[in-house]
Amino acid sequence: MSDVLIVGAGPTGLALALRLHDLGVGVRIIDKHESVLGLTKSAALHARTMEHLRDLGLADAVLDEGQRVEHLTLRTGHRDRISVDFRTLHDTAYPFLLDHPQDRTEHLLIEELARRGVAVERAAACVGIEQHGDGVRATVAVGGRTRTLEARWLVGCDGVRSTVRRLLGIERTGAPYPDDWVLFDADIDWPLPRNELTFSADGEGLFGVFPLPGERRYRVAYTPTPGVEPSMEDAQRSMARSGVEGTILAVDNLRPFTLAHMQAVRYRRGRVFLAGDAAHVHTPFAGQGLNLGIGDAMNLAWRLAAVAHGADARLLDAYQAERHPVAASVIAMTHRTAQAMLLRDDPRRHLRDAVMTVLQASERARRALARRLSQLDHHYRGAPGVAGRAHGLAGGDRLPDLEFFDGLSQRAGRLHEFLPYDRHTMLLTDPAQTVGLTVPDSCAVRLITPDWARARTAQNVPTALDRGRSAARLYGSAYLVRPDRHVAGIGSPSDLAAAAALDSHEEVG
Ligand SMILES: Cc1cc2nc3c(=O)[nH]c(=O)nc-3n(C[C@H](O)[C@H](O)[C@H](O)COP(=O)(O)OP(=O)(O)OC[C@H]3O[C@@H](n4cnc5c(N)ncnc54)[C@H](O)[C@@H]3O)c2cc1C
Structure with missing residues (x-):
């Protein structure tokens, strides 16, 4: 029996498997497909995800392959309305977003897992789940036969049509969108800078352009002309919505898709959890979905590891308390933006453009937008198990990844890298705090x-x-800092030592 069975080897399941393995948890991961599908899907890796990938040992590899994007521009009526500058992100090593095709991210995660001796078990579809006192029994269809896999916990990372969610009978709130969308990769003569991602809209629809690695290479998402089959010609026609004069030279993988804004009402039933698209789905506006899934994985992994190693099982309850509101706010933000960008009638479009002009005039608003889209400001304030407040930082916040010069090693360093990533850390800022301290x-x-x-x-x-x-x-x-780099507590070292003991179920001393 493994500790954790992960159903689904998309980015969420793979990141979870890697993290759990690094935390000393026995993990098994299955996927119904024979191989990575290579579908054109996500492109954007945001700053917070880059930090997670650094902890997983993958940041340099994706940086080598990806295309840095420093600006996100929203254009309406053929004019720039809002320009978000990711270079204003001051407390991260990654003040940009990285366009990196999802299938490449998945391949890198799979290779990293293989290096640790964990292989994805393929052509294995979860078709049944039974829970008992000590664990979960999953029925898995493999090559026309079924077998049973036992684990202490099961995590459904099986995407938007999640079988695990259906088997658990968990409802979703939300609705599908009426508009059809088309996605493709293309060579384009596109005059805007290579470090800029644009979403453009006019009264007809939307046209989004993500620069990809490679000269003149882009990923495009657009709403097609109603009643017209997706084609290179229709894509070229739709580009006129941007007011940018570009030429599509060649198109790959042109495929239609539909969208929804939906969220599972609960992320857990007993010993079974949901993560990633299985738990939430929304529009690809500003590339949030994959990033949100990896955030789920990083939150759930250290909890499962702590409980597997003997901590109080109530630690698992806070997964939903922390991650559900974060996804709800991303869904609300992407929903509002998609609705605003897809407005058809003139008076409301004028009002929207006026609001965007006001936002653009406010540097503070644009900085806040950059932080929000980068997911650096996702926090868990008020959730069970986090506490304290000082210097503008509160329990549940992400610890800022400050850059500093270390006079002892005489090297520049980053705060996150100074802390181990596989356990809680008591971060002290005064040598006197170390006297008589027991953790x-x-x-x-x-x-x-x-x-x-x-x-x-x-x-x-x-x-x-x-x-x-x-x-x-x-x-x-x-500060007591969790393995996911969020602050569990701010207070006296002795109180924090007691809190650390609760998260690990160890005695202090
Ligand atoms: C067109 C489009 C563009 C997007 N652009 C972006 C973007 O720019 N940035 C961003 O962050 N996100 C983007 N997204 C969203 C992103 O692709 C998803 O959020 C991401 O794929 C979610 O990862 P996941 O691992 O949770 O699920 P998935 O990637 O869907 O993976 C689920 C896995 O589970 C497997 N599976 C399913 N059922 C079973 C079963 N019963 N048994 C075993 N295995 C099973 C599947 O084979 C699959 O491998 C986009 C999505 C779309 C559709």
Whole structure:
């Protein structure tokens, strides 16, 4: 019996498998298809996802292959209305989004898993689930026969038509959209900069252009002319909605698709969980879906690992409490934007354009939009198990990935990389906080301080000497940071040690 059986080897299931394996959990992953399908789907990897991929050991590989995009522009009536500048993201190593085809992301995840000795079991479709006291029994169809797989927990990462969700009888809220969409990859003579992603709309429909790696290579999503079969000619005609004079030279994988805004009402039943598109789906506006799925995986993985290693099973309840509201807000944002961009009647379009002009005039609003789209501001404030507040940071927030110069190693470093990624870390900012401190064995301790004299004498605690005071906003407090780089608590080191013990079910001392 494995600890966790993952149904579905899309980006969510693969990221979850990798993370669980790295956290010491026995994992098995199955997929109904013989191989990665290579469908034209997601292109955009946002800053928060790049941070997750760095923790999974994959950021450099995707950076090598991907196309950096620094601007996202919304155009209506043939004019730029809002320009989001991702370079304003100041507390991440990735102040951009990376266009990287989804099938390549999946292949890299599969290779990384294979390096750790975990293979995706293919042509294996989950068709039944039975739960009992200690685990889950899944019926899996393989080559015309069925077999039974046992696991302590099962996670349905099986996409928008999730069998696991159906077998659990979990309802979804939301609705399909009436508009048809078409997606394709193409060589295009496109005069806008290669580091810019654009969504354009006029009264007829929408035309979105994602730059892909490769000269003149783009991924395009558009709403086709009603009653007209998707074709290169119709795509070229639809480009006129952007007001940009480009020429489509060659098209691959042109395929129609429909969209919906839907969310599972619950993400868990007993020992079975839902993650990724199985739990939520929305429009591809600003490329959020795959990113959201990987965020689910990173949240669920450390919880399952902690409980598998003996922590209180109630830790698993907070998965839904934390991830459901995050997806609900992404669905609401992408829904509002899609509706606004697809307005057909003139008075409301004029009003929309006026609102966009006001937003564009506000640097603060544009910065906030960049943070929102990058998913760096997804937080879990108010969820069970997170607490404390100091210096503008609260329990549940993502720890800012500040860059600092470490005077001890004499190298530039990043805060996230200073903390281990496979356990909770007590992050201290004053050497005095280390005196008499006892933490559970499974919790790491790190100190960051600008005080060189005391940094050199801090005993038994890995220390960074923050000579440029880059982390000054954190000083004066102690933080308990989870493996997913979210702050579990801010408070006194002894209280945080007690909280760390709860998350690991270990005694302090
Ligand atoms: C046209 C389009 C454009 C998009 N653009 C973007 C974008 O730019 N950025 C972005 O972030 N997102 C984008 N998305 C969304 C993104 O593609 C999805 O959010 C992402 O694929 C979700 O990953 P997943 O692993 O949850 O599900 P999926 O990728 O759907 O993977 C599910 C896996 O489960 C397997 N499976 C299904 N049923 C079973 C079963 N019963 N047993 C075993 N295996 C099973 C399937 O074979 C599949 O491999 C786009 C989506 C579409 C359709």
